[in-house]
Amino acid sequence: MLETSARLLRLLSLLQAHREWSGAALAERLDVTPRTIRRDVDRLRELGYPVNASPGTGGGYQLGAGAELPPLLLDDDEAVAVAVGLRTAAGQGVDGIGETSVRALAKLEQVLPGRLRRRVSALNAFTVPMLRGPLPSAADPAVLTELANLCRDAERLRFEYRDHEGTPTRRTVEPHRLVCSERRWYLVAWDLDRADWRTFRVDRITPKPPHGPRFAPRTPPAQDLAAYVSQGVSTRVYAAHAVVRLFASVEEAAERISPTAGTLEPDGPDTCILRTGAGSLDVMVIHVMLLGFEFEVLEPAELTEAIGTASGRLARALARSSARAAEPVPRTPDGAGRTPGTPSGPGAAS
Known part of the structure; x- marks a missing residue:
């Protein structure tokens, strides 16, 4: 009995992981016969899971939306609460759970009955969140769910x-x-027209169905896709690139430098390496200065020259300001002082 229950859970997980499975593929993954798969599918249906089956050589099993919510998941009110929470977390990118929220939302909405979907849509449409600070262009949770399903x-x-x-x-x-x-959400995808990997901001995407056909997944552009996207939006997209050693631990630097401003890697207990980009070297000088850390330029050499030019300009501005501040205050005939540059005499502003 325990073995059968464990197999049912594995079968349900497989049906949620991909849109459609052939009976032979499921039998191979679970190391059972196709007849056992048919019996297990019948058990899932008895438990309330809407498993659709299509006959023929190209047929298979698919987990679909049913008239009732499967009883082993959530009751109606719990399902609505979870779906609303997941949509909110997905659309606003709650730190640390955004990607998990989209995956869970895609699974839940796959089996959510129409009457509950309407309740969820109404709650989201007529609810206004009050957030601290401005919200960046938020991705539509429905688009996120659609993209997640297409990736899957x-x-x-x-x-x-x-x-x-x-x-x-x-x-x-x-x-x-x-x-x-x-x-903020990004889609990593292979662009067929440009024959290369591209990163797209999801809030700028408007899907144009129908989609398809299916494709054989390619080797991704990097093992760490988070770092790949971070480097793309913070460095590769800009004309000027730089590698800088910061005299701060990578943990301390990460508190001030977001993944969209540069990528960090450790360089010992008290230093780290920053790779970043900017529209020009002059802007790069300002960007690095405003980080608030002592630093050393590793590359390019042109950035060191730009810092020297800016340093000279700042030194001359400081010298002029200091000299102006040291000038004696002019005295009026009655002995009162006035600030240099302030008009005096008839018609002067009071």
Whole structure:
């Protein structure tokens, strides 16, 4: 009995992981016969899980939406509460749980009955969150769920994409993963027209169904996709790049430097390496200075020259300001002092 229950849970997990499975593939994964798979599917249906089956050589099993919520998950009110919470966490990128929220939301909405979906949509449509500070362009939870399902099922995605100037383009990609950073979502995908990996901001994506067909997943551009996206949005997108040693631990630096401002790697207990980008070397000087850490430029050499130029300009400005502050205050005929540059005599402002 325990073995059968464990197998049912594994079967349910497999059905949630991919959109459709053949009976032979499920039998191979669970090391049982196709007949056992058919019996286990019947047991899941008895428990309330809506498992659809299509006959023929191209058929298989698919977990679908049913008239009733499967009893082993949640009751109606709990399901609505969880779905609303997951949508809120996904749309606002709650720190540390954003990506998990999207995965869980995709699984829950897959089996959520229509009447409960309408309740969830109403709550989200007529609820206004009060947040601390401005909210960056939030990704639509419905779009996030759609993208997550396409990544899971390895289906091509067609969408309209707006660049930072608002110019739209039509794109066709093979979606791979969603990455969340600071309440902003990014899609890592293989761009078919450009034959290369690209990173897209989800809040700029408008899906244009129908999607498909399915594709064979490619080797991702990096093992650490979070670092890959961070480097893309903080460094590769800019004309000027720099590598700087900061005289602070990587933990201390991470408190001030977000993943969208640069990538950090440890360089000993009290130093770390920052890789970052900017529109120009002059802007890079300001960017590094405003970090608030002592630093050393590792590359490029041109950044050191730009810092020298800025240092000289600042030194001359400081010298002029200091000299002006040291000038004696002019005296008026009655002996009263006035600030240099202040008008005097008839018609002077009082």
